[in-house]
Amino acid sequence: MHTLAASSSITLLGAGLLGRLLATSLARQGHRVQIFEAGGPEGVGSAAYVAAAMLAPLAESAVTEPGVVRMGQHALERWPALLAQLPAPVYFQRNGTLIVWHRQDTPDALRLRGLLERTQTLLPTLPHMQTLDAEGLAQAEPALAHRFGQGLLLPGEGQLDNRQLLAALEQDMQQLGVQVHWHSPREVSDFRPGEAGQPDWVLDCRGLGARTQWSALRGVRGEVLRIHAPEVTLVRPTRLVHPRYSIYIAPKENHLFVIGATEIESDDRSPMSVRSALELLSAVYTVHSGFAEGRILEMNTQCRPTLPDNLPAIRMPQPRVMEINGMYRHGFMIAPALHDVALELLEQGQSALAPQFDLSLQYTA
Known part of the structure; x- marks a missing residue:
């Protein structure tokens, strides 16, 4: 699997919760990042805009698998560090x-x-x-x-303010120099990653917008x-x-x-x-x-x-393309885990975290 070189060019599709998290993290690492989003900066079209943003791994265990619960445990510890990097405060609490x-x-x-x-x-x-x-x-x-x-x-369970977070991430993208294209939907097929004049990587985080690529959604x-x-x-x-x-x-x-x-x-x-x-x-x-x-x-x-099993998955359908989807009702609870696994895959070509979360990694090329 290809891995990121220094100052790589990365195109993200979808500026929902996960797209914004990855865009800011990759830009902070010195990569050249652009993101295409069908909606506007408020994120109104994303599931993250409406969600309650609860971080409740034990409570959610009644309807999901142990791997997702472990992702939730991971998120409770990761969110404070992720939020501390942002230019605006985001309400976060762990009152159970x-x-x-x-x-x-x-x-x-x-x-x-x-x-x-x-x-x-x-x-x-x-x-x-x-x-x-x-x-x-x-x-x-x-x-x-x-x-x-x-x-x-x-x-120990918690929550955060979803709309404050989306706004803070949007502000962070601006300050980090991420090129954001609002109201500009794109498909993976619009790019030829790795070729001259094209991005080094394409990351697809579009949620339901990716059904043209991921028919099981x-x-x-x-x-x-x-x-x-x-x-x-x-x-x-x-x-x-x-x-x-x-x-x-x-x-x-x-x-x-x-x-x-x-x-x-x-x-x-x-x-x-x-x-x-x-x-x-x-x-x-x-x-x-x-x-x-x-x-x-x-x-x-x-x-x-x-996805059919109600679990998230990451797949690489072709070289230099990564698709992340299937967050179901657990978006804020599992986004930090998916973010961290995606970064490991990009940087190292493998992930030590993925097996801990029973996360499906699909390599089709």
């Missing part, structure tokens, strides 16, 4: 994840706890889950005192609310166990809350359905009645790029 449920949903909560306990047995380096009674819950999350009789606290729709609720003072991401869907509430700065739950096998990006809005709003009200006086700032939909 709280899981609560209503009495009638106790059987579903017990099943979830069993799944999380199995993960902790398999991955003992994860912080140990804590079972909370009503008093412990009130101490851990005073805003929910007297609202629930029990809960689970997953220590599909969209998984999510529907998300952004609410300003001054009466609510939750200090950590909170998840409500429910027999049909589990909602999450991710508190950001200044009483802003990102709330979501739905996961639909569709790449339909039409506005949120009335049913989804009613279900989200009624469920979040049962967590904290203060949401009733909140203001709905946005009702968003997004489609997450997903």
Whole structure:
């Protein structure tokens, strides 16, 4: 496999979360970087723009594989270093994840706890889950005192502000001299890497925009609310166990809350359905009645790029071309791991990290 030479010319396709992370890291290393993006600098068209940006490896282990959980552990330690390089502050905290449920949903909560306990047995380096009674819950999350009789606290898990991060990365690209081409979609086939006058490498991070190259990709729709609720003072991401869907509430700065739950096998990006809005709003009200006086700032939909096994993959379909995709619902939780593996592959031709994450590396040329 070819590796990067000093001051290589690199073209990235897609300026979502991973594209921006790689662009800034490669430019910081002294490479000549340009990036082509179908949308604008705000990142509105990317899944990262709508996401809650939770970093919850143990909580997500209920729906994913151990390799992804290890990527999440890696991300919790890597994000502070990545954020420290940026020219603007990005909200980041590790107050843990709280899981609560209503009495009638106790059987579903017990099943979830069993799944999380199995993960902790398999991955003992994860912080140990804590079972909370009503008093412990009130101490851990005073805003929910007297609202629930029990809960689970997953220590060490975290979150960040997705839009602050996208903006800080965009500013960093400008300062590092990355040539950014907004509203300029490109295909891998538009380039002949390695030839005279062409980039040395092409990295494709387009998510669903890469379906012309990666036919197995599909969209998984999510529907998300952004609410300003001054009466609510939750200090950590909170998840409500429910027999049909589990909602999450991710508190950001200044009483802003990102709330979501739905996961639909569709790449339909039409506005949120009335049913989804009613279900989200009624469920979040049962967590904290203060949401009733909140203001709905946005009702968003997004489609997450997903491969058949719901796991991320990196492939090299031809010399000097790398495609990274399939982050599914775990974008912010696994992006640092994919970023680090991609850099290892570019610099060394192999990755010591990839086996730790059970990450699929596909060499077809």
